[in-house]
Amino acid sequence: MTDSSRVWLITGCSSGLGARLAHRVLARGDRVIATARRxxxxxxLEQAGAAVLSLDVTADQQAVRQTVDAAIQIYGRVDVLVNNAAYLAIGTWEDLEIEDFSAQFETNVFGTIKVTRAMLPHLRARRDGTLVFIGSRSGWIGDAGVGAYAGSKFALEGLVEALKGEVEPLGIKTLLIEPGRFRTKLLTLGNMKAADAASDDYAPIAMALMAHLAAEDQQQHGDPDKLVDLMIDLVRHEGVAAGREVPFRFPVGTDVHADVKAKCRQTLELLDDWEAVLTSTDFGA
Incomplete structure (x- = not known):
């Protein structure tokens, strides 16, 4: 392992974006510790040269910490943590049981918190390292029928933004990638958990959403190989990121670019149109 190479710990590598990222990182000359529940x-990935570990992000904090400690021991350090493990729950507020909401947050939010908390003491001691979080267009836009997923990604946005302020003075970099629709396996049946419509009133929403997702699966415009190559460039300050300051928040994809821009414009219009009312609530106003 050369001094210039990095050690990456990546969660959720059984398929999709995590697996592709691990392969591309190895191809760029860095080391990978790939994890998945099974x-x-x-x-x-092991045959390709990655070290592999079983990591269930829904396990308790002690179990997650033990796995992260074992990962650090493999190469003596971890330079980059990529929190990628997540899944998509489908259903309206009434379709999903409270247990479904809890399970969505347990993986997408609390799992991310546990893995990151386990890694932070190591990075703090070294005053170095990069934390990468996989957000989503759904962290900006709450679409009908995917409220649990959007809620988890909205939560991640606030959590990670706060974390950035906490660890940046300690030499730890934070990067929040917000992909739009990329041709991964997120929309395959194994990675989606869809609830039945709780009422005929919601049936049109459910039917339209499932038809849309089925038609979109493996037809998304985004190329996941280009996405993971971009992520590696951002972490390594190479390629498109060479000589540039890497922003904290990085919305990637033609769809998320357009949707985020539209939402920002709508927000600015709201703030302008209602400025007198919005600023009238102070004492003495």
């Missing part, structure tokens, strides 16, 4: 799903 370690047997990582056989291909």
């Amino acid at each position: 370690v047997e799903t990582l056989a291909e």
Whole structure:
């Protein structure tokens, strides 16, 4: 391992974006510790040269910390943590049970918190490292029928923005990637959990959403290989990021670019149109 190479710990590598990222990181000359709940799903990555570990992000904090400590011992350090493990719950507020909402947050939010908390003491001691979080267009836009997923990604936005302020003075970089629609396996049946419509009133929403997602699966415009190459450039300050200051928040994809811009414009219009009312609530106003 050369001095210029980095060690990456990546969660959710059994398929999709995590697996692609791990392969591309290895191809760029860095080391990878790939994790998934079932370690047997990582056989291909292990053959490609990655170290592999079983990591269930929904386990308790002590178990997660033990796995992260074991990961650090493999190469003596971890330079980059990528919090990628997540899934998509489908259903309206009434379709989903409270347990469905809890499970969505347990993986997408609390799992991310546990893994990051386990890694932070190591990075603090070294005063170095990069924390990468996979957000989403759904962290900006709450679409009908995916409120649990959007809520988890909205929550991640606030949590990570606060974390940035806490760890930046300690030499730890934070990067929040917000992909739009990319051709991964997020929309395949194994990675989506869809609830039945709780009422005929919601049936049109459910049917339209499932038809849209089925038609979109593996037809998304975003190329995941280009996405992971961009992510590596941002972390390594190479390629498109060479000589540039890397922003904290990075919305990627033609769809998320357009949607975020539209939402920002709507927000600015609201603030302008209602400025007198919005600023009239102070004492003495």
